[in-house]
Amino acid sequence: MPDENKKELRADMLFEIVKAKYGDRLTDEQLEEVRSGVDGIEGLAAELRKVRLTNAVEPFANFQPFRGADNDE
Amino acid sequence: MNNDLVFTPIRQLAELLKSRQISPMQLSEIFLDRLEQRGPSYNALTTLTRERASRQAEQAEREISAGDYKGPLHGIPWGAKDLLATSDGIPTSWGAAPLKDQTFDFDATVVRRLEEAGAVLAGKLAMIELAGGMGYRQPTATFTGPPRNPWNRETWTGGSSAGSGAAVAAGLVPFAIGSETWGSILSPANNCGLAGLRPTYGRVSRYGAMALCWTLDKLGPLGLTADDCGLVLEAIAGPDPDDPTAADMTFAYDDSPTEGRRFKIGVLKDVADGAEEPVRENFEKALAAISEVADVEEMEFPDYPYVAAIRTILNVESAAAFEDFIEEGTAAELTAPEDHYGPYARTSVLATDYVKALRIRGVMSREVDGVMSKYDAIAAPTSPRVASPIDEEFRKASPSPGPGDLMGAIGNGCGLPSISVPSGFSDAGLPTGIQFMGRPYQENTILAIARAYQAMTAWHTRHPEDALEG
Numbered sequence: 001m002p003d004e005n006k007k008e009l010r011a012d013m014l015f016e017i018v019k020a021k022y023g024d025r026l027t028d029e030q031l032e033e034v035r036s037g038v039d040g041i042e043g044l045a046a047e048l049r050k051v052r053l054t055n056a057v058e059p060f061a062n063f064q065p066f067r068g069a070d071n072d073e
Numbered sequence: 074m075n076n077d078l079v080f081t082p083i084r085q086l087a088e089l090l091k092s093r094q095i096s097p098m099q100l101s102e103i104f105l106d107r108l109e110q111r112g113p114s115y116n117a118l119t120t121l122t123r124e125r126a127s128r129q130a131e132q133a134e135r136e137i138s139a140g141d142y143k144g145p146l147h148g149i150p151w152g153a154k155d156l157l158a159t160s161d162g163i164p165t166s167w168g169a170a171p172l173k174d175q176t177f178d179f180d181a182t183v184v185r186r187l188e189e190a191g192a193v194l195a196g197k198l199a200m201i202e203l204a205g206g207m208g209y210r211q212p213t214a215t216f217t218g219p220p221r222n223p224w225n226r227e228t229w230t231g232g233s234s235a236g237s238g239a240a241v242a243a244g245l246v247p248f249a250i251g252s253e254t255w256g257s258i259l260s261p262a263n264n265c266g267l268a269g270l271r272p273t274y275g276r277v278s279r280y281g282a283m284a285l286c287w288t289l290d291k292l293g294p295l296g297l298t299a300d301d302c303g304l305v306l307e308a309i310a311g312p313d314p315d316d317p318t319a320a321d322m323t324f325a326y327d328d329s330p331t332e333g334r335r336f337k338i339g340v341l342k343d344v345a346d347g348a349e350e351p352v353r354e355n356f357e358k359a360l361a362a363i364s365e366v367a368d369v370e371e372m373e374f375p376d377y378p379y380v381a382a383i384r385t386i387l388n389v390e391s392a393a394a395f396e397d398f399i400e401e402g403t404a405a406e407l408t409a410p411e412d413h414y415g416p417y418a419r420t421s422v423l424a425t426d427y428v429k430a431l432r433i434r435g436v437m438s439r440e441v442d443g444v445m446s447k448y449d450a451i452a453a454p455t456s457p458r459v460a461s462p463i464d465e466e467f468r469k470a471s472p473s474p475g476p477g478d479l480m481g482a483i484g485n486g487c488g489l490p491s492i493s494v495p496s497g498f499s500d501a502g503l504p505t506g507i508q509f510m511g512r513p514y515q516e517n518t519i520l521a522i523a524r525a526y527q528a529m530t531a532w533h534t535r536h537p538e539d540a541l542e543g
Contacts, residue, residue: 014421022417025402030414037208037418041388045426047381051433059428060435061288066317 003046011035011042075103079244080536083301086247087145090137097133097148101126101193104150108196108245111540115226116218117239119155120164120197126150129193136191145304147191152240152249155197156204156283157181157292167283168200168233170216171406181281182316183250183292183309190308195246199236204257206285206391207404207412208419209233210466214409219463222264223537224503228460229467231264233257234295238265241295243540248296248305252282254289255387255485256478259508262295262493263455266504268523268533269295270302273513274488275320277306278313286390287318289383289485298533299494299523303328306516320514327517331366331525338363338509338522339372339448341480348457355497355505356454359526363452366525372451374444377437380477383486385422385430392419438487445489445512450519453480455493455506480510490516492523495532504532 001009015038023031078100081089089095105123112118133148153159155166158177166173184194199217201209212229213219220235222228223243230238234251238261241249251258253271262269270293277292284290294305303326310324340360345353360369395416398404405413445451461467484491491510498504507526511519527533 014423018417018421021420022399025405026414026417033411033414034418037415038421041385041418041422044378044381044385044388045423045429047378048385048426048429048433051378051429053429053432053436057432057436059431060438061431 007042007046011039014038014042075107076541078103079107080297081247082298083145083149083247083296083304086149087147090148091142093137097130097137097193100148101130101150101195104195104246108152108240111243112196112240112245115221115223115239115243117199117220117236117243117245118196119166119199119217119236122159122163122194122196125161125163126193126195129188133191133193143191144308146187146308148193149248150193150195150246151187152196152198152237152246153184153194154200154234154237154249154251156200156252157184157250158281159184159194159197163197165197166216168202168204168215168217170202170408171403173216177281179281182278182313184281186309192308198240198249201233201235202407202409202412203395204233204252204254204283204285206395207407207409208415209409210411210468211409212463212467214412216408221463222460223540224266225460225501226539227463228503229264229463231260231460234261237261237295238267241265241267241297242537244536248294248301250292250309251295252290252292253485254285255383255481258293258295259455259491259493259506263506264460264504266495266532266535267295268297268299268302268492268494269293270306270492270516270520271484271490272306272310272516273320273490275318276310276324276490276514276516278311278316278319280313280315284394286387286394288390289387299492299520299527300328302492303516303520322514324516327521331521331528334366334521334525336367336449336522336525337447338367338369339451340369341451341453342371342373344453344480348454349459351459351497351499352454352457352505356507359496359507360452362529363522363526365529367522369452372444372448374479374483375440377433377440379437379479379482379486382430382433382437383482385426386434386486388419389422389427392416392422434486437483441483441487442512450509450511450522452507452509455508459499459501459503459505480508484510488513490519492519494523494527497532
């Protein structure tokens with residue numbers, strides 16, 4: 001399937017999830033804007049997916065275990 | 074007449090206080106009265122904190138009289154963006170109508186540190202609702218009313234630290250603390266003709282500040298001069314056990330004279346393309362001026378999807394930070410219509426895309442630093458436009474060309490410090506700004522460059538006619 005079609009299909013599915021969760025509180029006009037927002041987000045994601053990274057590249061949000069000051073063994 | 078006094082930079086005010094030519098009580102009364110009387114006309118003020126200010130000013134007076142002088146902020150009034158927690162029943166509204174009476178029983182670390190430095194909290198200042206975290210498009214996205222620019226009330230202050238910008242520009246407080254996730258200190262600094270310092274991420278504790286995006290939020294000062302910003306940063310920066318992201322290092326402001334120093338400044342290729350004409354012209358003139366003390370050369374950053382990566386991070390973290398507004402539907406009670414539905418799309422970001430953005434962030438941070446290691450700073454217009462009309466969506470009023478705010482994406486995404494200072498005015502009398510962005514923890518260098526530029530220009534000595542007395 002061409003990439004553009006995949007992107008559209010992903011956006012369709014993601015929008016349906018958002019609509020299922022929150023659609024009851026939004027007007028049709030607002031839902032159109034949300035759909036536009038989802039399209040924009042999928043567009044950003046498409047740019048990210050073009051960047052190839054090796055397995056070794058870690059997320060820039062390192063987790064470190066927390067140990068409090070008075071933690072006796 | 075107080076015109077000279079209310080537009081006096083911190084260092085000179087401090088000298089007046091230290092030499093007892095004016096008392097902290099007298100100075101605070103002047104600013105409190107101005108903030109109370111004029112603040113609402115700009116929609117800059119959320120809460121006047123007269124009681125706390127009076128107590129702090131009295132204490133400052135006793136201490137200075139007894140020879141116990143704490144430093145340049147002792148007795149100096151200031152304003153807090155209304156996302157900084159303040160105790161004593163002082164509301165902290167986050168600019169959001171549903172939270173206009175929200176209170177905390179503690180002070181944010183920044184508030185506490187400024188009290189320890191002897192500064193006097195004059196008021197909580199208006200802001201864009203939730204610091205723009207719902208994706209606002211217009212200046213009126215706040216329950217406190219459209220934030221009016223003292224240079225022209227029919228234009229907006231910039232945001233989201235809107236009240237902080239208006240209050241300092243109008244001489245209602247000598248300095249204010251704002252916050253920036255992406256643009257919210259530099260934007261009002263640009264629009265209001267001020268110095269605004271976005272510190273390195275983690276330089277200043279975020280404890281007690283509303284979170285919009287945990288890995289992008291920074292707190293920083295707005296003042297009349299770059300020197301003001303340096304003095305304030307020294308007081309508020311430093312490690313904090315209450316904020317695990319606060320860097321484990323203090324900041325000692327180096328205010329050494331810049332005479333004899335020669336800097337190396339990079340200018341991003343085509344950075345001013347598409348900017349409004351006065352912005353472009355004033356930027357070129359500013360570069361010509363700074364060439365007296367700097368070698369200036371064109372440069373480029375490596376090709377990465379900076380805007381896509383950082384916007385993805387912002388989308389996800391803001392949706393998480395404001396989960397209650399989304400899940401409980403409280404977004405519908407916000408002021409701007411677009412904020413009623415804005416956050417919902419953000420819940421659609423896939424986790425793997427968020428992690429991909431974090432991975433790209435690491436790569437881009439390392440490569441950007443490699444480029445920036447060759448320079449003392451990268452210079453750019455702070456904004457491609459002057460303040461836009463208050464009743465128009467700001468992107469429609471003056472659309473930004475090109476792929477988006479590259480300096481903003483790189484600067485905020487990599488956690489880099491940047492200082493904006495005024496670079497001139499448009500024919501309509503609206504300020505333009507130039508920013509100097511540095512490597513992490515290089516605030517002293519960019520402050521020195523900004524001070525050197527301000528020593529050869531006088532833009533920062535002009536003040537809005539609207540704000541003058543008499």
